[in-house]
Every structure is written in C-alpha cells, then in structure tokens.
Amino acid sequence: MGGVRGASGPAGRAVTRVVDSDPLGGTVRRTVLPSGLRVLTEAIPTMRSVSFGIWVAVGSRDETGPQAGVSHFLEHLLFKGTRKRSALDISAAIEAVGGETNAFTTKEYTCYYARVLDQDLPLAIDVMCDLVADSVLAAADVETERGVILEEIAMHDDEPGDEVHDLLAKAVYGDHPLGRLISGTEETISPMSRRQIQSFYRRRYTAPSIVIAAAGNLEHTEVVKLVRQALHGSVLDGEPAAPAPLRPADTRVRTSRPGSVVEHKETEQAHVVLGCPGIGRLDDRRFALGVLNNVLGGGMSSRLFQEIRERRGLAYSVYSYSSQYADTGLFAVYAGCAPGKVDEVLELVRTELAQVAAHGVTDAELARGKGMAKGSYVLNLEDTGSRMSRLAKGELLFGDLLPVDELLARVDAVSADEVNALAADLLARPMSLAVVGPFGPDDFPAAAG
Template sequence: MTLTVSRLANGLRVASLDMPGLETAAVGLYVDTGSRFEPAPAHGVAHMLEHMVFKGTRRRSARQIAEEIEAVGGHLNAYTSRDQTTFYARILAEDMPLGLDLVADLITEPVLDAQEMNREREVVLQELSQARDTPDDIIFDDLQEAAFAGQPLGRSILGTEETIQSLQPEDVRTWLDEHYRAESMVLAAAGKVDHDTIVRLAEERLGGLPSGKRPEGFAAHYTGGEARTSKPLEQTHVTLGLPGVSYADPDYYPLLIFATALGGGMSSRLFQAVREERGLAYSIYSYASNYAETGLTTIYMATGPEAAGDAVSLTLETLLRSLDGMSEEELHRARAQLKASVFMGLESCSGLSEQIGRQLLLFDRVIPTKEIIERIESATAEDVRRAAQRMIEAGPLSLATVGPSRIVPSLNKLQAYLS
C-alpha cells in the first residue's frame, strides 16, 4: 500500500492510500473543528451544520443527494465529535468522482434554507430527546460535563433545547465560513484510488475553499465533579472518571494499556471481579478518551439499584489494587487487544481513510503502523504503573449516575476512599 500526501495552493492537504486488490474506496473530508470550539450562545451549531448540509445544496436537492449516492450503491454520511467533524462516502472505485463531488458539495454549496432549518430543528430536538431516553448514552455526556465543568469540552455535542431553538441559518453560515478553512481540513481517500485523480478532483471542487486556519479554541482542563440524574429505571448506570492525557503525551500508550487491562474485555480485572466473581453488574468496562491538551479515563457499569453501592466500592478497590502493578500476562493480553485493533483497522478502507485524516489533523503526519506497534510493545509494566499512579494523583474523581442512585456513595466519600 502506498500513501501519498499533497497540498493544494489554498493549504488543503489531500492524502490517498492505494490498496491493491480492492474494488471499493472511501473518501472523507476531515475538519479540525467540533462542539468544543463553540461559543456558549451557539452551542450545537457544529452538529446543526452537519444536519443542514444534507438538506440541499445549490446543485442538488436533499432528495437528489440521497438518490445519486444510492443509485451507485454507495453510502454518504457525516458525524460531529467534540474536536472534529467528518463527511464521508463509501463507493465502488469507479464512482470515486461522484463520491468526492458529493462530499465537496455538502460543504461548498449548502443552501441553509430557513424553512428547511425549522424542519431539521425538530429532528435534532427529537435526537436530543432520544439520547435522554437512553441512559447508557446520556450518562457519558453527564460525566463529560462533570469532568470539565463550565467548559466547552464539557458540553454535549447536540446542544440544548434552548440553544437549538435559538440557532438561525446565519449562525450556521458564520460557523461554516469561520471554521471550514483549508488549512484546518484534510481530504483523505483509501481503497482502489489514484492519487493524481484525487488531487485533480480536489482542486476542481475544493480549491476555492478559503485559506488559513479555523479560530483558536477554548483551552480545557480537568476539574472533576458529580452529576446525578434520577429516572425510574430498572438499573442504575454509573460512570467514574479520572484525568487522562493528551494524544501527544508520553503516557498515552501506557495509560491506554492500563485502561484496557483494567476493563477492556472479559478477561479484564473489572469484568472478572465485579461481574464474574460477584455478579454485581451486567456490563462493566473502562476506556481512555484523549484530546489535544487533556483526556478522560472512564469506568462504566450498569447494575441493580440495590447492588450499586457494592459494585462501585468493589470497582474502586480493584482500581486501587491495580495501581500496585499488573502481571505481565495481563499486560500482554492488553497489548494484544490494542495491536489487533490496529491491524483490523488496516483491513477497512473507511477506517484507513479516517485514520489518515485524523492523524494529519492531529500530528501533521500519518504515523506508520510499525511505529504504533513499537510504542505499544515498548510500554513496560513500570511505565503502565507509573502512568496509572499519575492519573490518580492528577485530579479528583468524577461521578455521574442515571437511574436510582440512593445507594451509590457521595463523590466526597468515594474520593476519600480513593485517596
């Protein structure tokens, strides 16, 4: 496989990875902006833009967008995260010009019609309501808000009823004009692709994007905090949060290994201790989230209301015991899981397109797979133990619950136990 990266005159990076043997391709436009860059009055505007571009462009109606991609058996979609917005197409290789044209059309030609926005506003409000009706969905937003209190990084991606209702087409247009700058975007394609063709098409359709970078964001720092949402549910959903690290931090891989060994699978310490040995939770796992300057390590569990107290206590006890170090066998399994995830991602042109786009945005280079594997393998047991100890000492615990939580101890009690 051959990766090639070019830069257009306006600063847009264009990357392609030719994957011999495939007859399909994926192309995505990766934008270095998301909900964490929104000012408070425009909370939800990044996600609203993602919705509105599919409601019609100057060249295509919403129906034509859907019909053109599906007429060739392709898939066109988008998503918004806290630090990135992505528009992508998966198509047969021969239909790459159409896929790229559709992706470009969404961000260069959107109409942003007021009547369409009024209709789509209701769709977003329904999406928000659906999220709030799903306890193992909203609880992660609650934890994020508690962990990064009073900061854009702590806000939900969808917005609130008030901000969604207040957003107008001109707000969306302003966001598009200010944040969708060529130097803050990457066009990445993978599969059966020809780089020269991709560059030519990108120049035709995206060469007119304004140069420069998006405005600077709002710096974030972990605070810790507590959020409890009472709902008449059969289960109690609990998340615990601790400070994480940035993508570029030397402890990125050691902490990733720790989170995986702690709760990344059925052989993990938490799954074995809380579910298998005590039967206190149906679901329990841990993972690490990372951002440009900070991060969040999360433990999630779904448990019976009467068992919630014991489940949380055993979880913290298991976490504390893990700080003394994990066996080489445990760390070997965690490393194997992470390496397998890396290699499995190489088999998907969609996954590779996203990996290329995201890494170019984050590091201005694509990290070779060999380098990633070496970093995973070179993290020693002492590196993992030290990174975990650093996490515990870096800041207070965060707690979020959804459902009956009477038996879940207060954050102060949990913090005292952890200390």
C-alpha cells in the same frame, strides 16, 4: 508528514509527496493544494471500494455557550441542498450506485464521508465536495432540521446508558466546552438562527482547516485532480494559504472539583461512571495508557470484568475507557447494574483502581494488554473506511502518520515501569461520579474520589 506543513509550493503550486508505504495496506501520498487544503490517499489495489472523507478541524469545543450545538446543526444542514443539488439529489446520487454517505460531529472535528465502488469515486468526490463547500442553508431547512435535532436530543435523553457519559464529562469539565453536549440543548438549539449558523459555517469551514482523505482502489493524482475540479470556483478554492497548525493546547481548560452528578430516572438498571481527567493525545504515555486500560477494563479478561461480572455477577456490562483531546483527556469506568447493587459495584471498582495504583500490573497482564492493543490496531484497519480515518486523524490530530509497524513497535516498547508509573498517577486522582437511575442527589452526597 509534519515536515511540509504549511508548504504549498512555488507560485502557489500543489506539493505532493509519499508519506508511507505500508505492507499491510498501500502507498500513502499527501498533497497540499495552494489553498492550504490537504489531500491524503492510500492506494489499495486489492479493494474494489473507496472510502472518501472530508474532515474539518472544528467541533463542539469551538463553540461559545449560546452557540452550543451549532457544529452538529451545521452537519445536518449540509446534506439539505446546494445550488446544484437538492437533498434528494444528494442522497439519490450515492444510493443509485449502491454507495453510502453519512457524517458525524465530535468535540474537536467534523467528518463527512462516502463509501462507493471504485468506479464511482468521481461521483462521490463531486457530491461530497459540493455539499461541504456550497450548502445553501435554506431557512425552511433550518426549521426542519431544528425539529429533527430536538427529537435527537430527546431520544438521547431516553438512553441512560449514553446520557451518563455526558454527565461525567460535565462533572469533570464543568462549564468548559468539553463538558457540554455535542448536540447542544433545547435551550441553545431552539433560538439558534440561520444567520448564526451561516456565520459559523463561513468562518470555520476554510481550506486550511480541511483534510480530505481517501482509501481504496484509487490513483492519488486522479483524486487530487477530481477534488480540484469539484472545488474550483468555490469558497474553498481561495487565495494561497498554509495549512492550519495543530489545535493548540487550551490553558483555560480547568476541571471541576470531584463530586457526584445524579440524574433521577425510574430505570430498571442503574448506570454509573466513575472518572477523572486523563492525558492529552500527544502525551507520550498514551501507549502505556492503552495497555493499562486493557488490563483494567478493556475486555473479558480484564480485572474489572472478571471481578464484577464473572466472579460476582453484579453487572452485565462493565468496562473502562479513555478519551484524548488536544490538551487533556478523560479516564473512566462504566457499569450497568441493579440499583440495589450500585454501592457494592462502586466499592469494587474503587478497590481495583486502588490496587493497580499501589501495586501495578503483573507481567502476564502487561503481555496481554499489549497483545490486545496491537491486535486492535491492526484489526481496525481491515476496511477502507478505517484506513481513510487513519489518514485524516494522523494529519488533523497528530500532524504525522505513524506507520503501522512503528505503531506496533511503540506498543511493544511499553514497559511495566511505564504502565505502573502512569497507574500510580492517573488512578490515584480524585474521581467524579455520574449516575443515572432511581436515585436522588442525597444518595451520593460526597465527592466520589
């Protein structure tokens, strides 16, 4: 797919090509509009629905300190009205045909999407393109949504099982934007002005930075035509331009010295996360990481689940996970347990990580980890929404769409040596610790690694 990145055709004409023909889905086509905006579709005639998404290559890591939370604030505001539609018009139009619409913000991109019956796709395209391209950001709406977001931040603070993961990101990445809350904080959201949000909107929501993806019972040429009609005359229908390149690696990403971050709360259960910097999403070892993660804490048969929950009954929830960004990543283990069992649980986690780092995984674990990875990939493609997301992420984050069969082959090709080498590197790294529960900072005074 990356082979035509930047091409918009002679005399500003759109360029279309077939990207993939997937036996598990349908034909994938990609069109680059003269403006640099990209449209990808997967035609699945056996479906009666279509998922349509607009993906913007901007997220919370693109914000300065005083802007923290502006991407998420903007995500809320785009649903509040355009020159053609009020907030009620937007929601009522989609709900009147039984559809659904929503959005989410991450650290590196923002997505606006709708899922409708195939016959209602023209409506969904018109509504979603309108709200992304032509939101008015009325001053009254800014104040209304400011209150909503502050309540959302407060609600998040009341969910210690969620908060602890944000604390770990802060412990690992410190003052870098990857260490900040996607939502921002009360200190950044309260003074944020409409002018700041409007400026961010117009600077960052540009055609070359946008990918439109759709999957379901559709015709590619019709989708492209409808998108062009919906965006005609808008700020996203500008001068000819090339699609934006992949997000470059940020050489300024620095991790903090491993240590402990404790948030005191009188909870009945302690929430702990032990983690370290991981690998970026373009690292060839990402397939080995998926297998390793499954072995360690990816399911009920994993080492951590078996040792901590099944054999000892010390925690209801225990798992490992990884996050990948353009230039770095995060690997972590979470456990929720009684406050009096935290020390024992942490010791068992460290012991398991050290064991795998030193001795690797068994052949049976390798086979099971691969099977879990392959099954997860395929089962996650069983609906139009996940298919649509696959198209957009392939284009926006990787610059290519890996066919499903090739993806499964890459997992199959992972060797024990690759997994063990990664384990020896990753799991031996100094770990940071985040804790939410009835503790003080002196209860975890030393570095956790």
